[in-house]
Amino acid sequence: MSKIEIKNLTFGYDTQETLLFDQANLNFDTQWKLGLIGRNGRGKTTLLKLLQDQLAYTGQILHQLDFLYFPQPIKDKKQLTFYVLQEISDFEQWEIERELNLLQVDPEILWRDFETLSGGEQTKVLLALLFIDDHFFPLIDEPTNHLDIVGRKHVAEYLKKKRQGFIVVSHDRSFVDEVVDHVLSIEKSQLELYQGNFSIYEEQKKIKDEFERAQNEKLKKEVSRLKKTAAEKAEWSRSKEQDKYGKASEKGSGAIYDTGFIGARAARTMKRAKTIEHRMDAQLSEKENLLKDIEYIDPLTMNYQPGHYKRLLTVENLSLSYQDQRLFQRLSFELNQGQRIALTGPNGSGKSSIIRFLLDQFEGDHQGQLLKPKSLKISYVRQNYEDNHGTLLDFSEQQGLNHQEFLNNLHKLGMERDVFHNRIEQMSMGQRKKVELAKSLAQPAELYIWDEPLNYLDVFNQEQLEKLILSVKPAMLLVEHDQAFLEKTATQVITLKK
Template sequence: MSKIEIKQLTFGYDNQGTLLFDQANLNFDTSWKLGLIGRNGRGKTTLLNILQNKLSYSGQINHQLEFLYFPQPIKDKKQLTFYVLQEISDFEQWEIERELNLLNVDPQILWREFETLSGGEQTKVLLALLFIDDQYFPLIDEPTNHLDIAGRKQVAEYLKKKRQGFIVVSHDRSFVDDVVDHVLSIEKSQLELYQGNFSVYEEQKKIKDEFELAQNEKLKKEVTRLRKTAAEKAEWSRSKEQDKYGKASEKGSGAIYDTGFIGARAARTMKRSKSIESRMETQLAEKESLLKDIEYIDPLTMNYQPGHNKRLLTVEHLALSYQGEPLFQPVSFTLSQGDRLALTGANGSGKSSIIRLLLNQFEGESSGEINRPEKLNISYVRQNYEDNRGTLTEFSETQGLNHQEFLNNLHKLGMERDVFHNRIEQMSMGQRKKVELAKSLAMPAEFYIWDEPLNYLDIFNQEQLEQLILSVKPTMLLVEHDQAFLEKIATQIIPLVKA
């Protein structure tokens, strides 16, 4: 068993005003299955890059390991998968086949071109490569983005059975709960370690935050009292000084006063008051330095405008196919105002195809009946949104959004204000996802269609969306693979079964 030791780690990007890590310290065993969590932009991927010595930093990181990062860069996706993997790492064919079997993946996948594999298949073969040789310490960054519910369970079972340690970044709470035995949380430029899975972390973090909130309230009251006392002493000091000059002027008018005595007394009074002020300011600074940075989650807003239609969708015996190949067995369902219906099923089972059909974008064949109102204001979160471009001002004008509401939700989702000046196409994938989501929230709508809304969003964003949906109760149709999210917000779930 070896350790990774981080001492006094300090790091920040040149274009950002604040440090991501400030004198952070951490020790952990390489046998641990460590879940790395934190808000988007807080430095999860940056920390993985620092461990790989890809970024310059101040401090020390001590270890005797070779790291292997997921997802590994692919040079030529047109090659057969076997040769793609061999360009990344040396292995014997039987070794990669062994790992694929443990993932319930047919080893024949190695002899297909990598670019023809589904997102879930690509994820699994790259994960298998991580665990061929235990000389490497795996750094697994967002493995669940392209996996359906069944795929996530398969990968979770695979990782649970590994005796080897790793660090995994994932925003799927159920997945993290299943696979980790420790949680590393990036909290306001510091690293906090918790023993246990995500549920244990949540409970311990809640207790810690409640205690710190109570301490903060006490400190804030003390700070307010000290400020008031300091202000009163300063005012008293000024009034005494004014008395000195007022009485001296009275002497000039014929009154008899010992101005020397008055001056000496005023000087002593001023000295005492300044000393009190100084002590007050010292105490104030000490109290303010103790105030903790609690992770506040601001509530989002949604421009939900329910109409007079009580039933928005009736689907009877719907079947879709491409070139005569059916996607799923026929389904029927209804969607009334306030319902939140989730479509579930394996990758490729036709969930997004139903959405495209409802939006008149499906290019295959369909049968069955769909009844809905002629006019229906729909707000759509797309799975692919790479065509969002331009500045945020240009984008909101093009989309006809309330610009202030759009920006407010972006900021509440955790986007820093200095990013507001960037063009959308220059933003990270997480930031671009927030633009797509904030657009949907700002649009006036009576029906929301969201296709995999949680991809690239952190756990705090997911909680924001849960709170918003449960509060507003909009009419929605969703495709999402995060079971914990669906269990909280969906009123009905329709599984699609492959034909």
């Protein structure tokens, strides 16, 4: 067993005013299975880069094992998968086949071109490579993005059985809950360690936050009282100062006063007033320093505008196919106001194809019938949104959005205001996803169609979306692999069968 120790880690990007990490400290065993949690932009991927010594920082990061990052960069995707993997790491064929079997993947996949593999298959072969050699400590960044529900279960079982420790970043709370035994949370430039899985972390964090909120309210009242008292003492001090000069003025007018006594008494009074004032200031400063900077998650808004149609979609005996290859068994369903239907099924079963068909964008063959109002206003969150570009102002004008509402939701989703000046194509994938989502929330719509909305979003964003959907109760069609999210938000689940 070895340790990884972080001492007084300080780091910030030149483009940001605040530090991501400020004298942060951490000590953990390499056998621990750590779930790395934190708001987007708080520094999860940056911390993984710092561990790999890819960024300059102050402080120390001490470790005996070398780090291995997932997903590994691929030089040539046109090669056979076996040779793609050998360019990344040295291994024997039996070793990679052993790991693939544990992941419930047919080892024959090694002899297919890497570029022909599905996103889930690519994820699994790259994960298998992480655990061949136990002289590395794996850093696993968002492994669930391209995995369907079954694939996530396979990977979760695989990671649970590993004796080797790792750090994993994932937006899927159920997945993290199942595979980790410790949670590492990035909270306001500091690293906080919690023992247990994600559910235990949430419970402990809730108790901690509630206690700190209560302490904050108590401290705020105390600060307010001290400020009032300090102001009163300052006013009293000033009045005594004025009395002193007033008495001296009366002496000059010929009045009979013991000026020595008056001067000494005024000096003592002034000294006592200043002492009280300084003590008040010190107490005030001490109390204000105790105030906790608690993470507040602001509620999102949605421009849902239900029309007079009760039934929004009717799909009867739908069949979609490419080159005579049918994607799924015939499908029928109805979607009414207030309903939230989730489409589930393995990768390649046709979920996104159904969405494209509903939006008149499907390029294959179809049979069956679709009925929907001609004037139905639909807001769509796409899986691929790389064509979003330009400034946020230009983008909102092109999309016909209320710019202030658009920016407000972006900020509530955790995008820092200094990022507002960046062009969309220069933003991180998480920030670009928030642009796509905030666009949808600002669009006036009767029906929301969201295709994997949770990719690249943190767990705080997921909670925001859950609360928003349960509060507004919009009509929705969802494609998402996060079971916890669907259990809370969907009113009906339709599972596609190949």
